[in-house]
Amino acid sequence: MEILLETARLRLRRFTGEDVDHLFALDNDPEVMRYLNGGVPTLRQVVEQKILPGFMQIDPVQPAFGFWAAEMRECGEFVGWFSLRPLPQNPHHAALGYRLVRAAWGQGLATEGVRALICKGFAELGLVRVVATTYEHNVASRRVMEKVGMTLVRRFRLTPEALQATDTFHTEDLEVWDGDDVEYALDKLDWEKQQ
Template sequence: MHIANSTRLSYRLMDKTDAEFLYQLDQDPDVMHHINGGHKTRREDIEQIILPRMDRYKNSEKGWGQWKVTMIETQQDIGWIIVRPMGFFSDSPQWDNLELGWRFFQSSWGKGYASEAAMHLKNALSVQDPSLSFCAIANESNDASIHIMKKMGMTYVKTYLHHDPLGDVDVVLYQLAS
């Protein structure tokens, strides 16, 4: 699946050559504060956990994977949007309910890039399969991400402990039904 450019941004499905980009993004404690309390991701975790997991859910035909987000005007890589079935790593993945997630360099915060990218990918995936539902999770104190979820039309479903190989965290789940 090809994702066309949005107004200010272009998109490319990421692969193992993006390891350094992933590492650099996760070195800002303010970025990571909203993910895991501020702990930087180690290079070993990028190579041994993040990249292998990304390869497991990547499906270019369906648009699943991590999409690198680049500013068209400057060609600066500013973040990523994740697309994968909710619960992909569980015993009961939700194939028709796609989880959207995002992480952006702090220098791009407050400019609408994450909202533009998340909505653009959601819309592109909806055109491909109108029966899809979309959801997102965020640390319950991450007001900016929750604002994006609400802006997309998602509504609160629940708060729960999200299990992850890099650490468990309390999150809120928001959903946008098809």
């Protein structure tokens, strides 16, 4: 089992084929998917053939980037995933992502995992900026970003093309929501001042 990092309570490890049931359950909880696709369930075939294979891809040049299964250190229970991926337009900027099972909400696990990934990105991976996005009404996710020192940098509307290009969930419904997405960012210099 390849482990990226461990925190006080979490272990982030590579995804394996055995995680299909975990991802299927996660993406079929309507509350988990509420701000992603309106709570629409993801077909098991989509999880098996698109999502999990994408999560298992490893870039041999930058193996520390990608998607990581999150589990509790003490018992190994799957609680979701985190991702850190370089942006195509600037390899020193990375997009951060996370999705946790509902049973793990409200315990500070998202903040703990995000904080650890940001630290790894700035201290070890040569990043100078980390960004994350969410739907404007996803208050819990926005609070996580703010707790780790990220600040709101822009509001934007997703296009149908952007929805179709996403790799963290799949939907046939390309209707754009009546609301904005928001992007938060943290620069390395600002992160260093917080340490």
